[in-house]
Amino acid sequence: MVATVLKLRYRILGNTLARRPWQLVGFCFGILWALSILALVISVLIGVSRLDDLEPVRAVAILGGSALLLGWIVGPLLIAGIDTTVDATKLATFPFTTRQVMAILTATGLTGIPGIATSIAALATLVLWVRSPLAVVVAVPCIALAVLTCVVATRLASALSTGLGGNRRGRELVGTIVLVVIIFAGPLTTGALAALSSAGDIGAQFGRTADVLGWTPFGAAWAVPGDVAAGSYGTAVLKFVIAVATLAVLWVAWRWSLERATVSPPRQATRAVRPGRLGLFGVMPTGGVGATWARSLTGWLRDPRYLRQLVVAPLFPILFAFTGGVDGFMFAASPVMVAFVLCIAGYSDISYDGTAFASVLSSGIRGRHDRWGRILGAACVGVPLTVVIAVVTAVIGGHVSTLAATLGAALGLILVGYGVTAVSSALIVTPVAAPGDSPFKTVPGQTFVSGLLVFVVLAACGVLAAPALIVGGVGMVGRDPAVGLVALAVGLVVGAGVIVVGVLVGGRTLERTGPDLLQRIKAFPTT
Amino acid sequence: MTETPPPPAPAPAAAPALALAGLVKRFDDKVAVAGIDLVVPSGSFYGLVGPNGAGKTTTLSMATGLLRPDAGTAWVHGVDVWADPVAAKMMIGNLADGVRLFDRLTGEQLITYTAMMFSVPREQIAPRVADLLDLMDLRDAAGVIVADYSAGMTKKVALACALVHAPRLLVLDEPFESVDPVSAANIEDVLRSYTATGGTVIVSSHSMDLVQRMCDHVAVIAAGRVLAAGTVDQVRGAQSLQDRFVELVGGRHTSEGPQWLRQS
Numbered sequence: 001m002v003a004t005v006l007k008l009r010y011r012i013l014g015n016t017l018a019r020r021p022w023q024l025v026g027f028c029f030g031i032l033w034a035l036s037i038l039a040l041v042i043s044v045l046i047g048v049s050r051l052d053d054l055e056p057v058r059a060v061a062i063l064g065g066s067a068l069l070l071g072w073i074v075g076p077l078l079i080a081g082i083d084t085t086v087d088a089t090k091l092a093t094f095p096f097t098t099r100q101v102m103a104i105l106t107a108t109g110l111t112g113i114p115g116i117a118t119s120i121a122a123l124a125t126l127v128l129w130v131r132s133p134l135a136v137v138v139a140v141p142c143i144a145l146a147v148l149t150c151v152v153a154t155r156l157a158s159a160l161s162t163g164l165g166g167n168r169r170g171r172e173l174v175g176t177i178v179l180v181v182i183i184f185a186g187p188l189t190t191g192a193l194a195a196l197s198s199a200g201d202i203g204a205q206f207g208r209t210a211d212v213l214g215w216t217p218f219g220a221a222w223a224v225p226g227d228v229a230a231g232s233y234g235t236a237v238l239k240f241v242i243a244v245a246t247l248a249v250l251w252v253a254w255r256w257s258l259e260r261a262t263v264s265p266p267r268q269a270t271r272a273v274r275p276g277r278l279g280l281f282g283v284m285p286t287g288g289v290g291a292t293w294a295r296s297l298t299g300w301l302r303d304p305r306y307l308r309q310l311v312v313a314p315l316f317p318i319l320f321a322f323t324g325g326v327d328g329f330m331f332a333a334s335p336v337m338v339a340f341v342l343c344i345a346g347y348s349d350i351s352y353d354g355t356a357f358a359s360v361l362s363s364g365i366r367g368r369h370d371r372w373g374r375i376l377g378a379a380c381v382g383v384p385l386t387v388v389i390a391v392v393t394a395v396i397g398g399h400v401s402t403l404a405a406t407l408g409a410a411l412g413l414i415l416v417g418y419g420v421t422a423v424s425s426a427l428i429v430t431p432v433a434a435p436g437d438s439p440f441k442t443v444p445g446q447t448f449v450s451g452l453l454v455f456v457v458l459a460a461c462g463v464l465a466a467p468a469l470i471v472g473g474v475g476m477v478g479r480d481p482a483v484g485l486v487a488l489a490v491g492l493v494v495g496a497g498v499i500v501v502g503v504l505v506g507g508r509t510l511e512r513t514g515p516d517l518l519q520r521i522k523a524f525p526t527t
Numbered sequence: 528m529t530e531t532p533p534p535p536a537p538a539p540a541a542a543p544a545l546a547l548a549g550l551v552k553r554f555d556d557k558v559a560v561a562g563i564d565l566v567v568p569s570g571s572f573y574g575l576v577g578p579n580g581a582g583k584t585t586t587l588s589m590a591t592g593l594l595r596p597d598a599g600t601a602w603v604h605g606v607d608v609w610a611d612p613v614a615a616k617m618m619i620g621n622l623a624d625g626v627r628l629f630d631r632l633t634g635e636q637l638i639t640y641t642a643m644m645f646s647v648p649r650e651q652i653a654p655r656v657a658d659l660l661d662l663m664d665l666r667d668a669a670g671v672i673v674a675d676y677s678a679g680m681t682k683k684v685a686l687a688c689a690l691v692h693a694p695r696l697l698v699l700d701e702p703f704e705s706v707d708p709v710s711a712a713n714i715e716d717v718l719r720s721y722t723a724t725g726g727t728v729i730v731s732s733h734s735m736d737l738v739q740r741m742c743d744h745v746a747v748i749a750a751g752r753v754l755a756a757g758t759v760d761q762v763r764g765a766q767s768l769q770d771r772f773v774e775l776v777g778g779r780h781t782s783e784g785p786q787w788l789r790q791s
Contacts, residue, residue: 277670281632281639286652291643295629303631355626359688361593362623363644364616434627511612515595522626 001096005104006111009086034117042124049127057128058226059210064125065146065222066213068118072150073157075114088159088258098258102251109151122147125222132229138236139225142243146221149247156254214239217246288365292373293380300381305352305433309345313338313385317393332397332406332476335390336469339410340461342382343417347457349374349425350517351432357521361514368507371422375499379418386410401484405475408487412468415495417461419502424457426510429517431524468494542605544569544696544727545590550599552585552751559585561751562599567696567729567744569604572722574742574759575731576768578776582751583731584624587700591621603696617645620694622685624701624731630673634665634684637673638691645692659687662717664710678705686714697721697728703737715741735769749776 017024041064048060086108091101109115122143129135214223221243227236280298284290300306317334350357360370390410394403430453462469468491475483510517545567552560560582567573577583588594590601592612601608608615628637638659642652660666663683668676673684686702697718703711718728718741732738738745739759745768746756754775755762763771773779783789 277633278636278639281636281643284643286643286649287646288644291640294643295632295640298632353629356629358593358623358626359628359641360644362591362616362619362621363641364592364613364619365644366613515593518593519595 001100002104002107005086005091006107009108009111031113034113038117038120041121045124045127049130054131054226054230055207058214058223058230059207061125061128061222061226062210062214062219063206066216066218068121069146069150069153069218072114072118072154075154098255101258102255105155106148106151109155110147115147115151118150119147129225129229135225135229138228142221142224142240145243145247149217149221149243149250152247152250152254156250156257159254159257215242217242220246288363288369289372289376292360292365292370293376296374296377297380299352300377303352306345309341310381310385313341314389316341317389321396327397329476331393332399332402333409334393335386335406335410336413336472338389339382339386339414339417342378342386343414343421343461344454344458345382346374346378346418346421347424347454348428348430348432349378349421351429351521353521354432354434355518355521357514357518361518366507367426367510367514368503370510371426371503371507374425375418375422375503379415382414382418383411386414399479401481402476402479404481404484405472405487406484408475408484408489408491409469409472410491411488412472412491412495413461413465415491416465416468416498419495419498419500420457420460420464422499422502422506423509424453424460424506426506426513426517428453428457429520464498465491465494542569542602543567544571544604545573545698545729546602547586547590548600548602550586550589550601551597552582552589552594553597559751560589560596563748563751563753565746565753565756567727569727570722570725571727571744572718572742573727573729574738574745575729575748576733576735576738576745576772577731577748578778581748583748584700585751586748587698587729587731588623591619591623591698592616593621593623617692618695620689620692620697622682622689622697622699622702624704628673628681628685628688630676630681633670633672634676634680634687635660635669637684638687641688642691647692655691659691662713663687664713679707679710682706683710683714695726697726699728699730701732702730703732703734735767735772739763739768747772747775 017027045060048057051057086105088101088105091104096104110119125143126136126139129139210219210223213219214226220239223239224236224243227233227239280294281291284294300310316337317331320330320334353360387407390403390406394400394406468487471483471490472487475487543566545565547563547565550560550563551558563582563586565586575583575587585594589596589599590603590608592608592615595609603615603618606615606618629640630637632640635656638656639652642655647655660669663686665680665683665687668680673681676684682702682705686699689697689699702714706714722728730738730742742759744757745759745762747754747762755771759768762768766774
C-alpha cells in the first residue's frame with residue numbers, strides 16, 4: 001500500500017516534468033544544488049572527524065543536527081512551500097486507517113529529494129565517530145531517530161499551518177499567526193546572534209550552545225553518540241530517552257491533528273456580517289475604477305496572500321537597526337527598500353484573481369479603468385506604509401533633515417513601480433496559491449522563466465526611478481534640505497508620469513491580452 | 528473544411544440577439560469547436576445541449592468575449608464581440624461555468640461589486656441587490672462570504688451577478704446545476720417573464736426535460752459541430768427531446784453493467 005502511493009507520487013512528478021520542460025530544467029538545478037550541498041556537508045564532516053579534540057566534534061554534530069530539524073520545520077513554511085502532492089486530504093477517500101495514512105506520509109517524506117539528501121547527510125555523520133566503534137554502533141539508531149523526527153515534525157508543522165482540521169476562518173487565523181512568528185523570527189535571530197558574538201570567544205559560545213541543545217528535543221539524538229564516545233553513558237541514556245520521547249510526542253500530536261481533520265465537519269457555520277454591511281463597496285464610486293479599487297483594497301487588507309507581501313516591508317528597518325544600528329546609512333535608506341518590495345508586489349496581479357478574472361473580463365470594463373482601480377487599491381496601502389516608515393525611521397535615527405530626500409526616493413520608486421506593474425501585470429500571469437489556500441503552499445507549474453521575469457520588471461523599475469533615486473541619494477548623503485525637496489518633487493513628478501503612461505499602455509495591452517491571460521490561468525495545474 | 532466567406536454583419540435593428548458564424552477553436556491538436564453557426568433570435572429562450580466535451584462551454588466563452596476564437600465571428604445584437612468587446616459585453620449577462628467568483632466577498636458585496644463594474648447608478652444598486660437576494664432565496668446568506676456557500680448557493684449568486692445590470696442577452700452555462708428545485712422554479716419564472724418582455728436567454732444544459740419544458744429553441748452540439756438547430760418542436764419532431772438527442776448523438780448502449788458490480 002505504501003509502495004503504491006510512492007509509485008503514484010513519482011508518476012505525478014514524472015508527468016508534471018514531462019509536460020513542462022522548463023520545470024524540468026528547474027528540477028535539474030534543484031538536484032544539482034542538493035548534490036553540491038551534500039558534497040560540501042560530507043567534506044566538512046570528514047574534515048571535522050580528523051580533529052583530535054572530541055569537544056568540537058560533538059558541538060558540530062549537535063548544532064548541525066539541530067539546524068537540520070529547524071530547517072525541516074520552518075523551511076517548507078518560509079522558502080520551499082509545503083509539498084501537497086500526497087497529503088492527508090487526498091488520501092481521505094481511500095480506506096486507510098490513520099496509522100496507514102501516517103506511514104504513507106512518512107514514507108513519501110523520506111523518499112523526496114530533501115528526505116534522501118537528509119538521510120545521506122545524516123549517515124555521513126557516522127564518520128565523526130570512527131574513533132569509537134561503540135559510538136558508531138549507537139549512532140545508527142540515533143540517526144534513524146533524528147531523520148524520522150525531521151520528517152514527522154515537518155508533516156506536523158504543515159498540518160498545523162494549513163490548519164488541517166479547522167474551518168476556513170481557523171486556517172486563516174493559523175496563517176496569520178505563522179506570519180507574525182515569521183516577522184519576529186528575523187529580529188530575534190539577529191538579536192540572539194548579536195548577543196552571542198558580543199559575549200566574546202565564539203568557540204566557547206558554540207560549545208555552550210551545543211551543550212544546552214543536546215538536552216533539548218532538537219539536539220538530543222545527535223548528542224548521544226558524542227556522549228558515548230566521551231564515555232559518559234548515563235547522560236547518553238537520558239538524551240536517548242529525550243530523543244525517543246520527542247518522536248513519540250510529535251507522532252501523537254500529528255495523529256491527533258489528522259484525526260481531528262477527519263472528524264471535523266468540512267464547513268462549519270461561519271460568522272456572517274449583518275446584511276447591508278458593504279464595506280468599501282458602499283463607499284467607492286460606481287463604475288469600473290471604483291469597483292476594482294474597492295475589490296483590490298479589500299484584498300490588500302484581508303487576503304493573506306497580499307498580507308504576506310505587506311508584512312515583509314517593516315522587516316527591513318528592523319533588520320538594519322539590528323545589523324547596522326539606527327545611525328547607519330542602511331537604516332536611513334530602509335524606506336527605499338520598503339518601497340522596492342512593495343512596488344514589485346503586484347507584478348502579476350491578475351494571477352491573484354485566479355479564474356475569477358473571467359468576471360472582470362465579462363464585464364468589459366476598459367483596461368485603463370482596471371489599471372487605475374488596482375493602482376489605487378495598492379497605493380492606499382503602500383503609500384501610507386512607506387510614508388509612515390520613512391517618518392518613523394527619520395525620527396528614530398535623528399535625521400529628520402533628510403526626510404524629504406528619503407521620501408522622494410522611496411515614493412518615486414513605489415509610484416514608478418505601480419506604473420511598471422500596470423504594464424507587466426497585463427502581460428504576465430504566474431501560478432499562485434488559490435484564494436483561501438495557505439500562502440505557504442507550493443504551487444505547481446512555477447517555472448524557471450517566470451521566476452526570471454521578476455528581475456526584468458525590477459530592472460525596469462530601477463531604470464525608470466533612477467532620477468528620483470539619484471537625487472534622493474545625493475540628498476541623503478549630502479544632508480542638504482534643498483536637495484531633499486528637489487528629490488521629493490522629482491520623485492512625485494516622475495512617479496506620476498510613469499503611472500499615467502503605464503495605465504494607458506497597460507490598459508490597452510490588457511484589452512488585447514485579457515482573454516489570453518484567462519486561458520493561461522485556466523491552464524495552470526491545480527492542486 | 529471549405530472556406531466560406533463570413534456573412535456580412537446583420538443590420539442592428541433586425542439583428543438577432545446572438546449570431547455565430549464559423550466559430551473555430553483548437554487547443555493544441557484537439558479541435559474543440561469545428562465551425563459553429565448559430566442564430567439566436569431576439570426574445571427567444573434558447574437551449575444548447577450536447578454530451579460532455581461537445582464544445583458548449585468553449586462556444587459560449589467565444590460568444591461572450593472570454594475566449595478568442597481561431598476563426599469566425601460572434602455578434603451580439605449586431606455588435607461584433609471581438610471588434611468592440613466593451614459595447615458587446617455591456618449587453619451580456621454572463622454566467623460562466625468552471626471559473627471562480629471573487630469568493631472572499633460576501634454575497635451582497637459580490638452582487639454590489641458586479642453592479643459597480645457595469646456602472647449601474649449608485650442609487651439603483653441597493654434596490655436591485657435586495658431584489659436579487661430575495662429572488663435567489665439568499666437573503667439569510669447575504670452577509671456570508673461566498674467561499675462558505677454551498678455549490679447551489681454559489682450558482683445562484685453567480686446568476687444574480689449576471690442579472691444585476693439588466694442585460695439584453697443572458698448567457699447561462701449550466702445555470703441549474705446543483706440548484707434546489709424550489710429555487711430553480713423561482714428562477715425559471717423570472718427568466719420566462721424576462722424573455723416575454725423581449726430579453727433573450729441562452730442556456731446550456733444536460734437536462735433534456737428541462738430544456739424541452741423551458742426553451743422555445745434548441746441546438747444540439749456534438750464534437751464541436753451543430754447537429755440540429757431550430758425551434759424545439761422542429762428539432763424533436765414526434766419524439767421526446769431526450770430520444771431525439773440520443774438518436775442524433777449516438778453512443779447509447781444498453782447493458783446491465785459489469786458482472787463484478789452486481790450485488791446479487
